[in-house]
Amino acid sequence: MSRFAKIVRLDQNTVKTLSETYRLGHRDEIKYAYRSGRGLTEKLVTDLSARKNEPLWMREYRLKAFAVYNKMPLPNFGGDLSLIKWDEIFYYLKPIEKTGKTWKEVPDAIRKTFEKIGVPQAEREMLGGAKVQYDSEVIYGSLRRSLAAKGVVFLGMDEGLAQYPELVKQYFGTIVPLSDNKLAVLNSAVWSGGSFIYIPKGVEVGLPLQAYFRINAENAGQFERTLIIADEGSKVHYVEGCSAPAYSSGSLHAAVVEIIVKKGARVQYTTVQNWYRNVFNLVTKRAWVEEEGEMRWIDGNLGSRLTMKYPACILAGRKARGETLSIAMAGEGQHQDAGAKMIHLAPETTSQIISKSISKNGGRATYRGMVKINKGAKGAKSKVVCDALILDGASRSDTYPTNIILENDVSLEHEATVSKVGEEQLFYLMSRGLSEHEAEAMIVNGFLEPVMKQIPLEYAVEMNRLVELEMEGSVG
């Protein structure tokens, strides 16, 4: 790419070099309370359920999923899944016996990792509650007393199942059905951890609730399951972050997130995905939005080897609104296959998808999106904007939009642009004194600006920082 001389490229394909720009690539030496063997068997599924003392219906649900999983083919779109070594993976890794209620209860090595990530600090300063998952289990959780007093429930999914079995049974698997896709089915068979949230009618949770997911073991499988129920007129902002050590062999993260947004409720779900570049991140996220409810996905994908994720909104009630703001950055050896789905079922529903992707150093960024307006969704409106920026000749960007319109009297706008960082832009900024790297970073930040300004400040800062770290990896 060098057109201005004096550029030193990083050595290709060495984990060591890559991990130098990845701040969270260390691993903790801990003794696990329990580790399953490698590979997935029916016995593992029954053992897992027994260890968790689950109700019979959940055990049967898992076994049914396991049976479907064995028959179902992998998705025939997206990235290269043939690289996943399914039989090498540990499907259940329990780090410690009990979820801590204070950080003191968390073993030192693990606590230090989360201090490095910044979770306890954020919790003190700006969060309404936090959940921390380490490999397969939630190892720490908190919720401000004031929120608990209002009836807000924020538990690990396993705790949720134990304490609110009826509520879980009522909604679990209703938004993402058991046989939805192979990865969601896998999650249904071996799910462990994740968050269970219930916001009572009319309660507005001012501070975000945050979950942080850390993979520590090599060849780990992390299959958290999250269920959020926002009752009528309530409001909540849920945030998740993630990271993993710099191993050479891959881990698998296959989560399922189901959200129910009841009448007039507002839910925002922000993800800052910063997996190490060996993680396969194959996630199913979907929200059901009732009358005048609002669902907003903010999805930042910066890490992982392959991400396939298309947060969806099913707009089921009149005037329901769905929105996805997506930022993807694909560097060396990365494929970000991301996007959104908006399904309009009811009249006057509105949706918006804004996607910004950047590819560099041979990375590949794919936008894959769907807008479907069903019969009966009169007056529905949808707007899709997807912009791609390609930083060099070795990188790639693809756009796969699908629009299915089955109703008249609707409006759908679609804009897509693909641009390359031009030599003239770089020259112009360099002629004002910026190095090539600084000039490129400035052009990238400018490109992301329209989305960044819509993201809550703290998370925009975090995403900007990660983008900058990624950019540092591209030029010396």
Place this chain on the structure above:
Amino acid sequence: MALLVKGLKVKIGNKEVLGGVSLAVASGEVVALMGPNGSGKSTLALALMGHPSYEITDGSVDLDGGDMMTATPDERSRAGLFLAVQYPVSIPGVSVREALLASLRARGESVSALEVKKRIEAEAAELAIDEELLKRSLNEGFSGGEKKKMEILQMRILAPKYAILDETDSGLDIDALKIVATGAAFMAKKKQTGILVITHYQRLLKYLKPDRVLVMKQGRIAKEGGLELVVELEKSGYKQYE
């Protein structure tokens, strides 16, 4: 102290565009470079700033005793060279404030964002630039005149030792022209900036009085003189230089 160019030969692809240009601009001096279209004026400007499409095959460029031949554009900028380009490109999502703050910091100046904002606003008032433009993406949707004024604003903030103004007068109405020319003249007089001003027309030089005038013809300096050369060109045109 001077910007010294000696025997500069420049190729674009396989074509030689400059066939050995020599010139000098001293501190505080205003030198006009005139000549017909295609005579190589803009090529000279871009080659001096280190544009990668222009390959220097022979000659030397020296800024206050420092050799610029192998320097990248940003190194030339930080050494004190500035080019007000003929066609400023737009940088979506980046305001002139952000760009200038980064430029100043790249020079090692420890300025605050607020200080820079104030300096920019003061310069904008001086140059009659609408404040609204300061917040917008740099050069995006700007008129020709607005772009040129914004180049001069950047020059004034960066306070270079030597500035090349490449047809900064084109696209300006007479009021804007006066403002831009006075702004540049101020830099030469008060800040001792050496200015190489590239133009086709006499009108800019009424307000930005050059100490010397050079005329280019087919990639070489064909004539050198004083203001009388400008008057002569205005009368008889560039025919003899084509």
